[in-house]
Amino acid sequence: MNPHHDSHRMHVFRKYLFSIDHKVIGIQYGLTSLFFLLFGFSLMMLMRWQLAFPGTAIPFIGKFFGESRAPGGIMLPEFYNELGAMHGTIMVFLGVVPLGVGCFGNLLVPLQIGAPDMAFPKLNMASYWVFFLGGLTMLFSFILPGGAASSGWTSYPPLADIATIGQTVWLIGMVFLITSSLLGSINFITTVLQLRTEGLTFMRLPFFVWSQLVTAFLLLLAFPPLEAAGILQLMDRLAHTSFFLPSGLMISGEPLKGSGGGSVLLWQHLFWFLAHPEVYVILLPAMGIVAEIIANNIRKPLWGYTSMVYSVLFIGFMSFIVWAHHMFLTGMGTAMSSFFQATTMIISIPSVVILSCLFISLWGGSIRLNTAMLFALAFLPMFGMGGLTGLPLGLSVSDIHLHDTYYVIGHFHYVVAPGVIFALFAGIYHWFPKFTGRQMNEFLGKLHFWPSLLLMNAIFFPMLIQGLAGVSRRLYDGGLQYAHAQGVLSLNKVSSYSAWALAVAQLPFIFNFVFSIFKGKKVTSDNPWEATTLEWQTPTPPGHGNFETTPTVYRGPYEYSVPGASRDFTPQNEP
Amino acid sequence: MDAIPYTVKAREDTGLYNARLGIWLFLASEVMLFGALFATYVILRLGALHWPLGASLLSIPLGTFNTVVLISSSVTMVFAWVSLKEKNLGKYKMYMGFTIILAVLFIVVKLFLEYIPKFEHHLYPGKSTFWAIYFTLTGLHALHVLGGIGVNTYFWGPGANMWQSEPERFTNRIEIAGLYWHFVDLVWIFLFPILYLL
Secondary structure, three states: OOHHHHHHHOOHHHHHHOOOOHHHHHHHHHHHHHHHHHHHHHHHHHHHHHHHOOOOOOOOOHHHHOOOOOHHHOOOHHHHHHHHHHHHHHHHHHHHHHHHHHHHHHHHHHHHOOOOOOOOHHHHHHHHHHHHHHHHHHHHHHHOOOOOOOOOOOOOOOHHHHOOOHHHHHHHHHHHHHHHHHHHHHHHHHHHHHOOOOOOOHHHOOHHHHHHHHHHHHHHHHHHHHHHHHHHHHHHHHOOOOOOOOOOOEEOOEEOOOOOOOOHHHHHHHHHHHHHHHHHHHHHHHHHHHHHHHHHHHOOOOOOHHHHHHHHHHHHHHHHHOHHHHOHHHOOOHHHHHHHHHHHHHHHHHHHHHHHHHHHHHOOOOOOOOHHHHHHHHHHHHHHHHHHHHHHHHOHHHHHHHOOEHHHHHHHHHHHHHHHHHHHHHHHHHHHHHHHOEEOOHHHHHHHHHHHHHHHHHHHHHHHHHHHOOOEOOOOOOOOOOHHHHHHOOHHHHHHHHHHHHHHHOHHHHHHHHHHHHHOEEOOOOOOOOOOOHHHHOOOOOEOOEOOOOOOOOOOOOOEOOOOOOOOEOOOOOO | OOOOOOOOOOOOOOOOOHHHHHHHHHHHHHHHHHHHHHHHHHHHHHHOOOOOOHHHHOOHHHHHHHHHHHHHHHHHHHHHHHHHHOOOHHHHHHHHHHHHHHHHHHHHHHHHHHHHHHHHOOOOHHHOHHHHHHHHHHHHHHHHHHHHHHHHHHHHOHHHHHHHHOHHHHHHHHHHHHHHHHHHHHHHHHHHHHHHHO
């Protein structure tokens, strides 16, 4: 059957909306998650107003939030909590992860392993639409009485157990998102293990595929305990059980109505059993993207590919036994703390190995500084900052001072925002030509990159300082009422102005992205970056079924500048 | 290049066809789901001041009966798959029919002889941590049984048409459904002692 003929016959709904083609599904994931990234970012910009100018009316748009959220345009604490909880939820579960896994994983994994599609195409479609339903559920929760969930993205009981109905809908939304990632992870693992083309042995897999494989295992095995926890919290809220409610609990001066006998720490254990691996679910695809882009733009093989692969496997394994370092201050005991502190120090080693390999790879390369490469290079020091600031949090003694302060916010945002999101931007600039046949504008790309790099640091570095001064996170007024916060209070304005400026700095990207789809410079080659991996050895854009003939792989993923070769790159499928 | 490889035949180096790997991965995630719930049971029970003996609140004869019913359905499920290997669709339909009937019997006993009488005595999940665990775990298990009934009924009815066009693929599907069904059975084999006997 001629695949091109076949695709013409397909109904438009089948082709673009309910497509089972991994590339269309990847693009659907990409557009949806970019929307949610922007939405989650907007929630945060509102919070930043309240932190910089507590108790003053939000200019221009304040009057649109209604009396229940912002009477007279002045944000109520409940609204602030709602924004905080939903910013975290949306950025993690609807923004960064679906972009890294759902979009890039779907687009690239089948192409990089020489497969015609994912192993289970219909499951793949179902995974997207269940994710979409989860997103709609989360958006819907904003219009409920009492608003969306407001107990933090961690949903700690007992607060979450007694919160308004938004929390119930949050849990239902999470069940959709968990189901979606479960379907996706089964699909990714099966695809990588089963559909590798002839000659593509494990040690010839591009690092990106390794990172996606490990990520899929984390999603597969770490998410179900959160689903279990979600079910138990739903039971607490709907069937009035007391899984997470201890005996003798008083709520607003009234004794608890349920039977009691539950454990609040149980939720935290179940939650962090997911949420620590989740950190690596966020991080690993980004590392994979960065490795691909760096290898391509230094024109030489990655230094230490084998150690990087073993490191990523080790990270995957270790990430299951570090979760309680989020709970040093819950009184779970020093023996437990010591264990989790030790595993936490151990897991930082493979991350450092990967980062070092990428740094050392740069040595002696003839580096091409295009926009994708700039973002990928910026990932290295920015993620480095995030990682290093994490060490004092992983040691239980120094964590006593830093726990639940702005230092924590600064730390993990360094990992996620200028780290992971920069890597995702790099991926968009790098692979854009493959799927559209056009290049994004380099000047606009640099106009996007340099201000973003500067502003990201201007947002998050002040938070590290505030945190060291002891300012708690989740304060509705940014620390206004606390004597110890007075010295660093003005930094709130620095962060806020930078955050709003960061929004402006994204305009070149949004314009560039939309403009280049239609009017960007056409690529003249299927392989404009002269890359070695298989996704570039397809037509542009790849048709239904991806490859014209099944490729055979003869060599490793990064054979750049092979001595004696006619060109400075030797594709994997070249005999 | 269009067709996805290894949908029916096994890949040589892994020895698996795609769906067989897929179902094992799914079962691995199910182990983590029920594992977390069993861990919850252990933690809450160890932390409780008083924990009732399951036998004093639940009926061991009914639980035993249901255990036998579910194990029998797993056996008939295997016979259904073997019948397809013997290329005997009629025998397959008979055994698959038994599997479905036994699963429905399990649900009927659970619902009408166990849940509803409990509700009539005002024993709801919110009554105590024991009842919370009992209803959550058995309820989630019952949902899995219902899911299995749905899948098996489809393969007994309209889904069986695939036997005419792709017999090998259909046999694989029954193997997959069987693996799931044995897992559901296995969960009950853990649930019965921890809730009824211990």
